[in-house]
Each structure stands twice: as C-alpha cells, then as structure tokens.
Amino acid sequence: MTGLRDIQMWMQDALRFLADAESGRFLAATARLSASAGLAIYQRSYFQRIVSCMREQFPALCHALGPSLFDDFVAEYIRDMPPESHTLYDLGRRFAGYLDQTRPDKDAPEVWIDFMIDLAHYERQLFVLFDAPGQEGQRFATADTPDSALRLQACFALGAYRFPVAEYYHAVRAKSAPALPPATPSHVAMVRTAFLTHTMPLTETHYLFLSTLRDGHDADHAIATVARDVGIPPNDVRRSWHSPGGMRQRWIDAGFFIEHHG
Amino acid sequence: MRLTRPKPLGLGLGLRNVHFGHILSEWPAVDWFEAISENFMDSGGYPRHVLNRVAERYPIMLHGVSMSIGSTDPLNLPYLRQLKRLADEIKPAGISDHLCWTGVLGLNSHDLLPLPLTEESLAHVTRRVRQVQDILERPLILENPSAYVHFAHSTIAEPDFLRRLSDETGCLLLLDVNNVYVTCFNMGTDPLAYLDAFPCERVVQMHIAGHQHCGTHIVDTHDRPVRADVWELYRIARARTGDVSTLLEWDGNIPPFAECHAEVRKANQAIVADRPDPAPDSGVSNPVDFMVPQVMDSTVLANA
Numbered sequence: 347m348t349g350l351r352d353i354q355m356w357m358q359d360a361l362r363f364l365a366d367a368e369s370g371r372f373l374a375a376t377a378r379l380s381a382s383a384g385l386a387i388y389q390r391s392y393f394q395r396i397v398s399c400m401r402e403q404f405p406a407l408c409h410a411l412g413p414s415l416f417d418d419f420v421a422e423y424i425r426d427m428p429p430e431s432h433t434l435y436d437l438g439r440r441f442a443g444y445l446d447q448t449r450p451d452k453d454a455p456e457v458w459i460d461f462m463i464d465l466a467h468y469e470r471q472l473f474v475l476f477d478a479p480g481q482e483g484q485r486f487a488t489a490d491t492p493d494s495a496l497r498l499q500a501c502f503a504l505g506a507y508r509f510p511v512a513e514y515y516h517a518v519r520a521k522s523a524p525a526l527p528p529a530t531p532s533h534v535a536m537v538r539t540a541f542l543t544h545t546m547p548l549t550e551t552h553y554l555f556l557s558t559l560r561d562g563h564d565a566d567h568a569i570a571t572v573a574r575d576v577g578i579p580p581n582d583v584r585r586s587w588h589s590p591g592g593m594r595q596r597w598i599d600a601g602f603f604i605e606h607h608g
Numbered sequence: 609m610r611l612t613r614p615k616p617l618g619l620g621l622g623l624r625n626v627h628f629g630h631i632l633s634e635w636p637a638v639d640w641f642e643a644i645s646e647n648f649m650d651s652g653g654y655p656r657h658v659l660n661r662v663a664e665r666y667p668i669m670l671h672g673v674s675m676s677i678g679s680t681d682p683l684n685l686p687y688l689r690q691l692k693r694l695a696d697e698i699k700p701a702g703i704s705d706h707l708c709w710t711g712v713l714g715l716n717s718h719d720l721l722p723l724p725l726t727e728e729s730l731a732h733v734t735r736r737v738r739q740v741q742d743i744l745e746r747p748l749i750l751e752n753p754s755a756y757v758h759f760a761h762s763t764i765a766e767p768d769f770l771r772r773l774s775d776e777t778g779c780l781l782l783l784d785v786n787n788v789y790v791t792c793f794n795m796g797t798d799p800l801a802y803l804d805a806f807p808c809e810r811v812v813q814m815h816i817a818g819h820q821h822c823g824t825h826i827v828d829t830h831d832r833p834v835r836a837d838v839w840e841l842y843r844i845a846r847a848r849t850g851d852v853s854t855l856l857e858w859d860g861n862i863p864p865f866a867e868c869h870a871e872v873r874k875a876n877q878a879i880v881a882d883r884p885d886p887a888p889d890s891g892v893s894n895p896v897d898f899m900v901p902q903v904m905d906s907t908v909l910a911n912a
C-alpha cells in the first residue's frame with residue numbers, strides 16, 4: 347500500500363527535478379491525459395509561475411541578462427534553494443546571495459557578474475521597501491525637531507554598490523534600453539513616503555553619516571565619525587549638517603526622519 | 609465548531625493590484641471582494657493599505673493558497689496565526705482555501721496539488737481541518753481544485769470526499785464550477801454527475817472563471833471570459849445551492865475593472881459569448897492570483 351507521504355515526496359521531486367519515472371506507480375491515465383502528460387502540466391506550471399514572479403521581482407536584472415539567461419539562473423536557483431515560504435514575496439530573498447555564492451568565474455572574476463549581483467541586491471531592497479511597514483499616516487520630523495529626537499524612519503535603507511545600479515534600474519524603467527555601465531562605486535539612500543520609494547544618490551561622506559545614524563547613533567556621533575574617518579574638521583561637518591539647505595534640512599524634507607519621543 | 613454560515617454577498621471580484629487605482633478612486637458598485645490572504649498577511653505597504661481601505665466599504669472574503677491542508681508536513685502554525693491576525697483586523701465574511709497540498713519537507717510549490725482521495729487522506733485532512741478551525745475560531749471553507757492527474761489508488765470520489773469531510777468537521781464548501789468542468793473534462797467524467805453527488809447544501813460560495821481548452825485537455829488559466837459550458841454548469845449548480853456568494857476569478861491578462869465587473873454580472877442572466885482559443889497547449893495552470901506588486905511603478909530616482 348502506498349502512503350500519502352510517499353506520494354507527496356514523489357510528486358514534489360517530480361515537479362522540482364522534472365522526472366516522471368514512477369509516474370505509472372502512482373498515477374493512472376485518465377480518459378484524456380496519460381499519467382506523464384498530466385504530470386507535465388504541473389511541472390510546467392510550477393516552473394513558469396516562479397519564473398514569471400521572479401521576472402517581476404527582478405525586472406532590471408531580467409533586462410540585463412535577457413529573459414532566457416535569466417530563466418536559466420532562476421531554474422538553478424530554485425533547484426538549489428526551492429521556495430519555502432507561504433508567500434511568493436519571499437521568492438527573491440536569497441537570489442543575490444545565491445548568484446554571489448555560485449558565480450562561475452571564481453578564479454578570474456568578471457565585471458558583469460559583479461554588476462548582476464549588485465543589481466539583484468538593489469532590486470531586492472526596492473521590493474522589500476515596497477511592502478515593508480512604513481511611516482505613512484504618521485508624523486515626520488520637521489525643521490524644529492531637535493537633533494536628539496531625530497530617528498531614521500522604518501522604511502529606509504542604504505546601499506553601497508560597485509556600479510550605478512539605481513540609474514541602470516530607472517533607465518530600464520524608462521524603457522531606454524541601457525547598456526551595462528562601467529564599474530563606478532555608488533551610494534544611495536532609499537526611502538518610502540506616501541507609498542513611493544525614492545532612491546537618492548549619496549556621496550560617500552553622506553553615506554558614512556547616515557550609516558552611523560542607522561547603526562543607532564545620534565547626529566553628534568555621526569558628525570564625529572565623519573570628521574575622524576574622512577579627515578574634515580568637526581565644525582565644518584557640523585556646519586554642513588545644520589546650514590540652510592544642508593544635509594539635515596534636505597533629509598528631513600525627503601522624509602528620512604521621524605520625531606522620536608521618550 | 610459553531611456553524612456560522614456566511615450570508616450571501618452577491619457577485620464579487622478578486623482584489624487585484626492592477627485594479628487598485630480604479631477601486632480607490634471610483635469605489636465601483638461591486639458587491640464584495642475576495643482577497644488572497646498571502647498577498648496581504650505580511651504586507652505593511654501599499655497592498656495592505658488598499659485592503660484596509662477596501663474593507664471599510666465592502667465585504668471581504670479571505671481566500672488562501674498556502675494552508676496546504678492536505679500536506680503530510682505538520683500544519684504551519686506561524687502561518688495560521690498570521691492568517692488569524694489578518695482576519696481579526698479585516699473581519700472577513702469567511703476564510704477559504706483549497707482541498708490540496710502545496711509542498712512537503714518545508715517547501716512550497718506555490719501550486720494547488722491534488723490529493724489521492726483515500727480513507728487515509730480523509731482521516732488526515734479531517735484532523736487538520738479541525739485543528740485549523742480551532743485556531744481560526746470559525747469554520748474553514750474548502751474549495752474543490754482543478755486537476756490534471758488521477759491517482760491510481762484513489763478510492764473516494766471528490767464530491768463524496770468533501771461531503772464526508774464537511775460532515776465530520778463542520779467545514780463549509782466553496783464550489784468552483786469551472787474547476788468541476790476542468791477536472792471532469794480532464795478525467796473524462798461527467799460534470800453533471802459530479803454536481804449530483806456534491807453536497808450542495810454545504811456550499812456557501814461559488815467560483816467561476818475562464819479556462820484554456822487545448823483539445824485533448826483543459827488548463828485552468830483564469831485568463832479569459834467564462835465559457836458557455838461553465839455558465840450552464842453554474843446555472844444548474846446555483847439552482848441546487850440556492851443563493852450563495854459568487855466570485856469571478858480572473859488572474860492572467862487581467863482586463864480593466866469594468867470588463868471584469870461586466871463578466872461577473874453575467875451570472876445574473878448567464879449570457880454567454882464563447883470564443884475559440886488561439887494558442888492551444890501553451891496554457892499554464894494558474895489556479896489563483898499570485899499577485900506580484902508593481903514595484904517598478906512606485907519607485908523614483910531623485911537628484912543627488
């Protein structure tokens with residue numbers, strides 16, 4: 347007698363590895379479909395559904411690789427890291443890491459693979475920010491908020507990449523068919539306000555400042571860190587933080603901060 | 609389990625992201641919406657914002673795709689607790705899922721995989737439905753899935769399986785007449801005989817949808833209008849279930865809201881325009897809406 351567990355283990359493997367050996371042991375032909383033809387519908391649907399979701403989660407990477415190479419990467423990814431979550435939103439969570447771990451050019455790194463990995467990280471971050479709990483409907487910091495009460499808002503992330511991936515992504519969005527960009531370090535802040543995610547290019551110094559805040563320190567600490575690590579007099583950093591139109595005002599206007607009480 | 613039958617809600621549509629803008633600006637006169645639970649239960653962003661606003665104005669049914677009630681893995685308790693939390697917040701008229709399994713060994717195929725219908729499966733699913741109902745504190749509503757394979761050692765017909773399951777657990781049923789049509793065609797069995805055997809008195813909701821006819825078989829694509837034969841089956845089934853909530857599922861090539869709304873309204877008169885299928889045998893089974901948010905439409909690149 348064949349148990350339910352055995353059948354489910356067999357059928358799941360048949361979907362994942364496209365095998366139909368033993369289908370005759372578990373399945374009977376119907377009046378319309380042979381056992382393997384019926385199974386093939388599930389096999390095709392499993393793969394196509396995941397591929398189409400991954401294409402939607404990584405549209406710029408799909409553009410960069412071309413759909414067929416992209417699909418090949420996805421096929422390898424889900425074979426090695428099959429979906430585990432109840433939600434398809436989780437599908438792309440491990441993709442950038444997977445590309446990094448399994449890169450075929452380990453001995454002689456190729457620059458385009460670095461680009462693919464960074465682009466995948468950026469797209470995943472955008473995807474996460476799209477649906478993460480945010481500050482919509484709550485109070486943001488204003489010019490009057492004291493430094494001690496400034497906190498980065500919940501829907502905020504920083505990114506440091508080896509390529510201008512945000513520009514590339516938005517060029518794909520604008521359907522301008524961008525070419526693979528040359529390697530140039532890029533730093534960005536990503537923030538969601540009114541359900542729109544903004545990517546703001548940052549200088550390396552601004553990135554360092556915001557990283558210090560993100561790690562839970564206050565503005566004074568960030569000023570001291572930047573002064574020490576970049577070699578700028580602390581008063582100059584302080585001035586550029588506080589000056590009209592300076593970092594503080596621009597980032598408050600961009601919705602980076604909420605006002606923390608207590 | 610206290611038997612609370614959801615009241616008939618009329619003609620509903622699936623809450624689909626391509627329609628979000630239209631719904632929030634026009635507040636169309638649709639009777640109710642069905643929301644795919646998994647698309648909203650983890651959401652803190654725009655999808656959840658939309659569901660909250662829609663739930664203020666329309667009745668909602670939560671329809672799940674990942675409960676995996678038939679899996680031989682342990683029940684996913686964190687998932688069920690999250691579903692319960694969503695239900696506590698949204699206050700749906702009912703919570704449904706499918707008579708299926710989605711994966712084992714902790715995996716999720718994101719498909720509604722068929723169960724061999726045996727005494728073992730029935731006992732297994734019966735136990736699990738009871739557990740789920742205890743957690744959700746309401747009767748579960750289970751739907752007949754569409755199927756492409758027949759298990760060699762199945763011993764129970766699907767309508768009988770659902771009847772016994774419902775008798776044992778008090779669960780309610782969602783009769784998807786398109787799935788009946790698809791499954792019966794693919795199995796070479798008679799959909800009317802299926803309806804004759806189905807416990808129509810336990811049905812609280814019906815689904816209708818379009819499918820792709822590939823000549824030798826049918827794939828449940830949900831990407832086109834409902835076919836004449838399915839409307840006819842709906843008419844017959846509806847005479848037996850009485851007034852129950854009816855939902856049109858349209859999950860691929862989704863047309864503008866007004867077109868979906870017009871399609872579901874045909875349920876009132878079963879007016880039908882049947883069309884031939886252009887590309888046979890390319891169909892991908894798409895039994896539910898696996899909504900992927902349109903992230904690219906909600907991102908901008910600011911100046912440095």
Ligand SMILES: [Fe+2]
Nearest residue numbers: 751784815857
């Ligand atoms: Fe359905």
